[in-house]
Amino acid sequence: MTIRNKAYIAGAFEHPTRLAPDKSTPQLHAECAAGALADAGLSLADVDGYFCAGDAPGFGGMSMADYLGLRSLRHIDSTETGGSSYILHVSHAAQAIAAGKCSVALITLAGRPRSEPFTRGRPGAPEEAFEGWVGQSTHNSYGMCAARHMHEFGTTSDQLAWIKVAASTHAQHNPHAMLRDVVTVDDVLASPMISDPLHRLDCCVVSDGGGALLVVAPEVAKALKRPLVAVRGAGEHIKGPMGGMNLDLTTSAAAVSGPAAFAEAGCGPGDIKYASIYDSFTITVLIQLEDLGFCAKGEGGRFVADGNLISGVGQLPFNTDGGGLCNNHPMNRGGITKVIEAVRQLRGEAHPAVQVPNCDLAVATGIGGALGARHGAATLVLERQ
Template sequence: MSIRGQAYVMGAFEHPTRDAPDKTTAQLHAESARGALRDAGLTFDDVDGYFCAGDAPGFGGLSMIDYMGLRNVRHVDSTEIGGSSYIAHVGHAAQAIAAGRCKVALITLAGRPRNGGGRGGPPQARPGTLSDGAPEQGFESIYGGSTHNTYGMCAMRHMHEYGTTSEQLAWIKVAASHHAQWNEHAFLKDVVTVEQVLNSRMIADPLHLLDCCVVTDGGGALVVVAPEVARSLNRPKVRVLGAGEAPKGQMGGDLDLTCSGAVWSGPAAFAEAGVTPSDIKYASIYDSFTITVLMQIEDLGFCAKGQGGRFVADGNLISGVGKLPFNTDGGGLCNNHPTNRGGITKVIEAVRQLRGEAHPKVQVANCDLAVAHGTGGSLGTRHGAATLILEREG
C-alpha cells in the first residue's frame, strides 16, 4: 500500500528550551504536543493515534497517553530505531491513516540529557561474566566503543577510501553555523570558519569538537492527519509523498563503514514519491557529526559515493549560496539535538521550509519539495535509517 498523498503534516513544534533543569521529560513531551496541536488548529481531544519512541518515560506510549489525557486514542506505535524513529513515525502514521486506524496522529519526543534525564544505555557486561544486556556487548563494549570513536572510525575510513579531508567535513559545520545565527533559540549562534573547526580540540580522530553535535534538553512534536482533516484546517498543507526505512548492522563482519542505511531507505522513499534527488529544493539531514551528513548526502543520491567531500565544500550547503540548502535551523550541529535524538527536528524544519515559515535569511525560494532523513543508533556499528519526502500542496 502506497502512502503517497494519503496524509498531511499539519502541525509542527520545536520546544524552545535547550536546558531544562526545572521540567520533567513528561512535561516536555506534553508541552511539545500542545504546541504542535495548537499549530495545526487541533486539540488533545482530536488525537486518535499516538506515536513515540524510547525517550518516552515510564511505560512509554501508555504512560504518555495517560499523562496527556488522550481519551480517544485507538492506535499506538512505539517503534524504536534511535534518532530516526520520529521520521519513520511520520511514515507509520501515514500508513495507519491510509488503513483507517486513525485520523489525527500525534508524534512526540523529549528528553533532558543536560540534566541527567537522558536515555540510558543497556547495562554493561563485565569481562568474564554473562549479561542479559545487548547481545553485542561482549564483543564490542569490552573494547571501549563509544559514539564518538565509532563515528570517527567511519570518517577515517571514508578519508582512506576516497581522499575526503577534515577541511571538507568542516564546511558542514560552517554551513550549519551560517544558518544558526538567525535562529533565536539555537544553542550555538556564532558563525565559525573552517579554521576554527580544525583548531578545535580533537575528540575522536579525525573528528574535532566542532565536528560534533550539541547536547540539549528539549523536545518536539508533529501532527499528521487524514486528507479530510487537512482540508478542514486553515493551515498550509504539507503532503507526505514517500517514506522508506532500513536497518544496517554488522552483518557478521561484512561491513562497509563508508555507507549508511540511507542506501536502502532513500531509494524506497524517492520511488514511492515519484521524484529524484535532483528535484529536492531543501534537505534536512541528520547531523550528529559532520561525517554523518557527508555519508548520507552520498547515500541519498545527491552525489556519487566518494564525492561527498567535494559536494559539501565551499558553502554548497548554505541557503542562498549553495546547490543544496540543508538544516536551515542550524541542525544538531548548532541548534538542537534534543535528548541525543535529532530526527524530529529534521521534519519540523522541513515543514517550516515548505510552508515558507523559515527565517527570511535562510528561507529557500520556491521551496515545494523537501527530504528529511535520519540515522538512529551508531553509524559505525548498527543503526536505523528513515527517509521522508514532503511536498507543499497548493
C-alpha cells in the same frame, strides 16, 4: 499500499528550551504536544493515534498516552530506531491513516540529556558485553567511518568542516540555537580532537528539549486553515555489521531508505529544494548525501565544500535551523527537528535569511544507532500542495 498523498503534516512545534532542570520529561512531552495542537488548530480530544519512542518514560507510549489524557486512541506505536525514530513515525502514522486506523496522529519527543546525562553503554544490546567494558562510544564509531571514508576516497577534514560552517551560518538566525556563532573551517580544525579525525566542532550539541508533529488524514488537513504539507514518499531500512561480515563503513542504511522514498514519491534528488539531514556528526551528513543520491559515492567531500549547503549560496540548502550541529539534539533522537524544519521551509515559515525560495519539495532523513555499527535509517519526501 502507497502512502503518497494519503496523509498531511498539519501541526509542528519545536520546544524553545535547551536546558530544562526544572521540568520533567513528561512535562516537556506535554508542552510539545500542546504546541503542535495549537499550530494545527486541533485539541487532544481530536487525537486518535499516538506515536513516541524510547525517550518516553515508564511504559513508553502507554504511559505517555495516559499522562497526556488521550482518551480517543485507536492506534499506538512506540517503534524505536534511535535518531531516525521520529522520521519513521511520520511514515508509520501515514500508513496507519491510509489503513483507516486513525485520522489524527500525534508524535512527541522530549528529553533532558543536559540535565540528566546518559550513562555509558547500551544495556541489552548484543555487543555490549564485548564492547562496553573497553569504552566503546558513539564518537569512536563515527570517527572510524570518517577515517575509512578519507582512506577510500581522499575526503579531508577541511571538507567535513564545511558542513559545520554551513550549519553555523544558518544557526546565527535561530534565537533558540545553542551555538549561534558562525565558525570557519579553521575554527573547526583548531577545536580539540575527539575521535580522530573528528574534532569537537564536528560533533553535535547535547540539549534538553523536544518537539511534536501532527499527521492527519487528507479530509482533516483540508478543513484546517494551515498550509498543506503532504507526505509524498517514505522509506526505512536497518543495517548492521552482521557479526563482522558486513563492515562497509562508508555506506549507511539511507542507501536503501532514500531510493525507496524517492521511488514512492515519483521524484529524484535533483527535484529537492531543501534537505534536512540528520547531523549527529559531520561525517553523518556527508555519507547520507551520497547514499541519498545527491552526489556519487566518494564525491561527498567535494559536494559539501565551499558553502554548497548554505542557503542562498549553495546548490542544496540543508538544516537551516542549525541542525544538531548547532541548534539542538535532545535525547540522542533529534530526527523530529529535521521534519519540523522541513515543514517550516515548505510553509515558507523559516527565518527570512534562510528561507529557500519556491520551496515545494523537501527531504528529511535520519540515522539512528551508530553509523558503522547497527543503525536504522528513515527518509521522507514532503511536498507543499
